Amino acid sequence: MPQRNLLILYGSQTGTAEDLAGRLGREAKRHHFQCRMESLDEYRVADLIHEPLVVFVCATTGQGDPPDNMKNFWRFIFRRNLPHNALCRMDYAVLGLGDSSYPKFNFIAKKLHKRLQQLGACPLLPPALGDDQHDLGPDAAVDPWLKDLWSKILSIYPLPPGLNIISEDILLPPKYLLRLLEETIGQDDLSGEELERDSNNTTPASESHPFPAPVVSNQRVTALDHFQDVRLIEFDISGSALQFSPGDVAMVQPRNSPPHVQQLCSLLRLDPRTRFVVEASDPEAAVPAQLAELQCIGQLAERYLDLCAVPRRSFFQLLSHFAPDELEREKLREFGSAGGQEELFSYCNRPRRTLLEVLVDFPHTTRCIPATYLLELIPRMRPRAFSIASSMQALPNALQILVAVVQYRSKLIEPRRGLCSTWLASLPPRGRERVPIWVKRGSMTFPLEPGTPLVMVGPGTGVAPFRAAVQERAANGKRWSCLFFGCRGKSKDFYFEKEWEDLVTGGFLTLFTAFSRDQEDKVYVQRRIRENSALLWDLLANRQGYFYIAGNAKSMPNEVTDALKWVLQSEGGLSAPDAEQYVVAMEKSRRFQSETWS
Numbered sequence: 259m260p261q262r263n264l265l266i267l268y269g270s271q272t273g274t275a276e277d278l279a280g281r282l283g284r285e286a287k288r289h290h291f292q293c294r295m296e297s298l299d300e301y302r303v304a305d306l307i308h309e310p311l312v313v314f315v316c317a318t319t320g321q322g323d324p325p326d327n328m329k330n331f332w333r334f335i336f337r338r339n340l341p342h343n344a345l346c347r348m349d350y351a352v353l354g355l356g357d358s359s360y361p362k363f364n365f366i367a368k369k370l371h372k373r374l375q376q377l378g379a380c381p382l383l384p385p386a387l388g389d390d391q392h393d394l395g396p397d398a399a400v401d402p403w404l405k406d407l408w409s410k411i412l413s414i415y416p417l418p419p420g421l422n423i424i425s426e427d428i429l430l431p432p433k434y435l436l437r438l439l440e441e442t443i444g445q446d447d448l449s450g451e452e453l454e455r456d457s458n459n460t461t462p463a464s465e466s467h468p469f470p471a472p473v474v475s476n477q478r479v480t481a482l483d484h485f486q487d488v489r490l491i492e493f494d495i496s497g498s499a500l501q502f503s504p505g506d507v508a509m510v511q512p513r514n515s516p517p518h519v520q521q522l523c524s525l526l527r528l529d530p531r532t533r534f535v536v537e538a539s540d541p542e543a544a545v546p547a548q549l550a551e552l553q554c555i556g557q558l559a560e561r562y563l564d565l566c567a568v569p570r571r572s573f574f575q576l577l578s579h580f581a582p583d584e585l586e587r588e589k590l591r592e593f594g595s596a597g598g599q600e601e602l603f604s605y606c607n608r609p610r611r612t613l614l615e616v617l618v619d620f621p622h623t624t625r626c627i628p629a630t631y632l633l634e635l636i637p638r639m640r641p642r643a644f645s646i647a648s649s650m651q652a653l654p655n656a657l658q659i660l661v662a663v664v665q666y667r668s669k670l671i672e673p674r675r676g677l678c679s680t681w682l683a684s685l686p687p688r689g690r691e692r693v694p695i696w697v698k699r700g701s702m703t704f705p706l707e708p709g710t711p712l713v714m715v716g717p718g719t720g721v722a723p724f725r726a727a728v729q730e731r732a733a734n735g736k737r738w739s740c741l742f743f744g745c746r747g748k749s750k751d752f753y754f755e756k757e758w759e760d761l762v763t764g765g766f767l768t769l770f771t772a773f774s775r776d777q778e779d780k781v782y783v784q785r786r787i788r789e790n791s792a793l794l795w796d797l798l799a800n801r802q803g804y805f806y807i808a809g810n811a812k813s814m815p816n817e818v819t820d821a822l823k824w825v826l827q828s829e830g831g832l833s834a835p836d837a838e839q840y841v842v843a844m845e846k847s848r849r850f851q852s853e854t855w856s
């Protein structure tokens with residue numbers, strides 16, 4: 259009888275792939291497999307040669323990029339010097355998650371599948387191509403695929419004699435056991451909660467040890483009568499050892515609001531001051547470092563549990579186990595079942611209903627949730643990424659970000675608010691609260707040669723990394739850049755107007771603006787690009803300049819790229835395919851870079 263070991267490796271950006279990996283792990287236990295689950299970058303890749311059975315769960319992000327927690331793995335697996343048969347002992351399957359409205363749909367899953375075959379591994383079945391655009395979400399493709407996967411796996415690893423598949427009605431133990439202690443934390447312990455900064459800190463902050471940054475200023479940069487509140491927030495990073503360059507990204511670990519923390523504790527009937535301990539049920543698994551620093555349930559709710567996330571199907575599956583009455587159990591089971599996904603979508607995803615709001619809707623069940631299962635039930639709050647908007651050379655000891663405060667309406671009465679942006683906007687300058695931050699290399703890099711022209715297109719908050727780049731170049735003497743900025747109205751959301759003016763006057767910058775709503779018809783940055791085609795051709799073709807796009811409109815990057823191709827055709831006389839090739843070549847040599855978000 260072969261050893262029944264299954265390894266699940268995931269690359270997840272927003273948590274969907276991690277959630278699916280968790281589901282697969284529970285299914286593996288029900289099929290009597292010893293199962294390990296890790297993010298691809300946590301796993302020691304060299305050990306893959308010994309693995310008999312691996313399922314990779316991989317999302318594709320942005321323009322066909324791997325998620326952050328598989329970037330190192332991605333580099334390793336494509337090394338040229340890996341032996342051809344390195345993985346010949348491995349059976350594997352790839353479960354992909356993507357969005358078919360983006361051009362490189364499930365690119366990472368498809369490319370990984372090919373590469374694993376090249377390295378001699380044997381696919382159990384073709385990759386699953388989960389699609390966020392599907393009405394039922396990725397599960398529409400994933401559910402039947404998982405069925406096929408298990409029948410394939412069982413044909414190689416039949417169930418041990420006398421054992422059956424464990425029914426979904428049976429509750430499995432949680433991955434991390436949370437145990438409440440009899441003691442509560444005193445008021446004094448809580449008031450000293452903010453981590454003191456160690457002024458001699460030489461190790462850079464990271465996700466497991468963020469830097470607790472004081473807020474120096476928090477300034478609204480849009481007019482008060484403008485629909486959107488955008489903030490320029492400055493952190494004091496002195497003594498942090500943080501280093502960054504233009505294009506880098508600040509990661510911020512958000513916090514839940516006191517009313518939400520209170521609400522969770524009263525729903526669960528827990529005293530927020532109760533101390534707790536966490537143990538991994540698998541002795542080989544480590545408890546996440548962030549959990550170790552939390553002292554009481556109130557802090558767990560404030561800093562770790564994602565109370566405002568839209569809950570996923572697995573949440574309902576698990577919650578149904580705690581239902582004390584038939585009515586709530588039935589409903590929860592339906593939301594957790596394959597057939598109930600359309601209804602779950604209408605109940606949760608479409609109106610963006612939060613996990614806390616769902617708990618309120620199921621009061622009897624919520625009261626019966628055992629504290630042990632809290633970490634299994636409620637996902638971890640994920641850090642948020644913001645392009646850094648300032649230069650270290652221009653503003654030493656400061657780090658600035660530009661934050662659009664997210665607020666919108668759904669059919670629910672309460673407006674929907676972005677967790678992190680709402681929290682950041684609420685922080686007073688020089689207040690007591692600290693913001694846990696660290697820095698990540700961004701995908702955009704800027705050339706160091708002083709003479710290289712930069713052409714940057716950044717409508718809205720997309721301008722953040724370009725402000726950092728222009729500031730840095732100006733701090734280094736007279737280095738000129740060209741910026742296309744777009745916003746709704748000159749008197750509404752034209753942030754940094756004065757700053758840009760000074761830079762233009764100083765000879766550091768040429769600025770083109772597109773105010774989309776200051777006249778009858780819409781004017782976007784792409785119009786300005788076309789109007790200035792001769793200048794752009796000179797900068798990009800004659801002077802080998804760099805072209806950048808950043809921003810958060812879905813169709814903006816493509817439309818701006820089309821405008822660039824138009825310039826290449828009209829000024830350079832290139833044919834359409836040649837203009838296409840020209841941009842591809844620019845991309846290869848990093849002279850065309852884009853960073854977009856939604």
Ligand code: 2AM
Binds near residue numbers: 717775782811813817
């Ligand atoms: P709009 O909201 O008036 O449509 C920053 O958000 C600016 O980007 C706004 O002026 C916005 O215009 C504009 N914008 C929206 N969609 C765009 C697109 N596809 N291309 C370029 N700019 C766009």
